[in-house]
Amino acid sequence: xxxxxxxxxxxxxxxxxxxxxxxxxxxxxxxxxxxxxxxxxxxxxxxxxxxxxxxxxxxxxxxxxxxxxxxxxxxxxxxxxxxxxxxxxxxxxxxxxxxxxxxxxxxxxxxxxxxxxxxxxxxxxxxxxxxxxxxxxxxxxxxxxxxxxxxxxxxxxxxxxxxxxxxxxxxxxxxxxxxxxxxxxxxxxx
Numbered sequence: 001x002x003x004x005x006x007x008x009x010x011x012x013x014x015x016x017x018x019x020x021x022x023x024x025x026x027x028x029x030x031x032x033x034x035x036x037x038x039x040x041x042x043x044x045x046x047x048x049x050x051x052x053x054x055x056x057x058x059x060x061x062x063x064x065x066x067x068x069x070x071x072x073x074x075x076x077x078x079x080x081x082x083x084x085x086x087x088x089x090x091x092x093x094x095x096x097x098x099x100x101x102x103x104x105x106x107x108x109x110x111x112x113x114x115x116x117x118x119x120x121x122x123x124x125x126x127x128x129x130x131x132x133x134x135x136x137x138x139x140x141x142x143x144x145x146x147x148x149x150x151x152x153x154x155x156x157x158x159x160x161x162x163x164x165x166x167x168x169x170x171x172x173x174x175x176x177x178x179x180x181x182x183x184x185x186x187x188x189x190x
Contacts, residue, residue, distance in 0.1 A: 002118050008148060011145075020075065059106070086144055
């Protein structure tokens, strides 16, 4: 199965992946494009997020999914949806609609790439989240989460390949609960 874990920063994506791989060592993790691009010295670490850096990460994420299309037992830390949600925040600051931006030009490529996934695990901000974090800008984090919810719940960007594929589930709770919920879903799918 090809799985992507998606959600705003400091929500516990890496923790879920780490915990999952401990239980299922046959899976391997593809780290998020932000770190891959830094490791490859393609992108400088930026304290101020910009549309350009989100587009770089989006393009990398699309290529990452396409390159791993035939692999099994892989879990991605983020997917193209993540960078669309962050780009929406960058565009909102300039009062630009996502559908009127250069991001929307990539929607057909995103659809193709997402079709290579079997499952997207969305980790929303909720009252049930008990992952500890320190946040310098909680308003920004909430705005990004709101964009994720618009994309996953309302499909405001029309970027999902076809109804029901990839499957999208929302998971919340502490670390152990999250792994259990993901495990339960995988067992049901067998």
